[in-house]
Amino acid sequence: MKGSGGIDSEVVMPYAQALMSSAKSQNITEEIGTDVRDLLRLLQDSDQLQNFVANPFVKEQDKKRVLEQVIGDRVHPYLRNFLRILVDRRRIILLEGICQQYLNLLRQLNQTVLAEVTSTVELSRNQRQAIKDKVKAMTSAREVELDMKIDSELIAGAIVKVGSQVIDASLRGQLRRLSLSLTSGS
Structure with missing residues (x-):
C-alpha cells in the first residue's frame, strides 16, 4: 500500500x-x-x-x-x-x-520539513524543541515536523534524518566516527 x-x-x-x-x-x-x-x-x-x-x-x-x-x-x-x-x-x-x-x-505549502527522529527513549519536550531548532537552522524551513521512532538497539542519543541528510548523534555513531579517526590517524 x-x-x-x-x-x-x-x-x-x-x-x-x-x-x-x-x-x-x-x-x-x-x-x-x-x-x-x-x-x-x-x-x-x-x-x-x-x-x-x-x-x-x-x-x-x-x-x-x-x-x-x-x-x-x-x-x-x-x-x-x-x-x-x-x-x-x-x-x-x-x-x-x-x-x-x-x-x-x-x-x-507551509514551508515545513519533516525530520525523522530515531532515539532510544522518548524525548522530552526540550529535546524535541532543540532538534527542531537545529533542523530549522540547517534547512531554513519555517517549521519542522518530527516523526518520532523508538529503537532500543541504539546506544544512547538520536539519529535525525531530514530528506537525504542524516545527523547521527547516537553513541554508536560517535564511537564509529572515533574508531574511523583512530584508524586513519595511525
Whole structure:
C-alpha cells in the first residue's frame, strides 16, 4: 500500500493534488491534514483494515460501509466524499500513499520539513524543541515536523534524518566516527 516510489507515486500524486486543491479552495488544508494524519495512524495500526481496503474481492459498497463505520463523523465531509470517490475508482488501495503525499504537499505549502527522529527513549519536550531548532537552522524551513521512532538497539542519543541528510548523534555513531579517526590517524 506504500506510495513512496515508482508507478504508485505517479498514480498517487494526482489524487493527493486533487485533495489539496479542494482543501485550498475551502481554506481547510490544515483540518484535512489533521484528518489525514489520523487516517494514516488508523491504517498503520490496523493490518486488518489495510487488508480489507486492499482486498479486490470486497465489494465497493462494503468498503464504503466499513470506512463509514471506522471513521464516522471524525473526518471532514470533503475527506469522507474523497474516500468514496477512491473506492468507486478502485484506488482506495493507494490510500496510505495518497495520505502521505498529501502531507508532503501540506509541508511544502507551509514551508515545513519533516525530520525523522530515531532515539532510544522518548524525548522530552526540550529535546524535541532543540532538534527542531537545529533542523530549522540547517534547512531554513519555517517549521519542522518530527516523526518520532523508538529503537532500543541504539546506544544512547538520536539519529535525525531530514530528506537525504542524516545527523547521527547516537553513541554508536560517535564511537564509529572515533574508531574511523583512530584508524586513519595511525
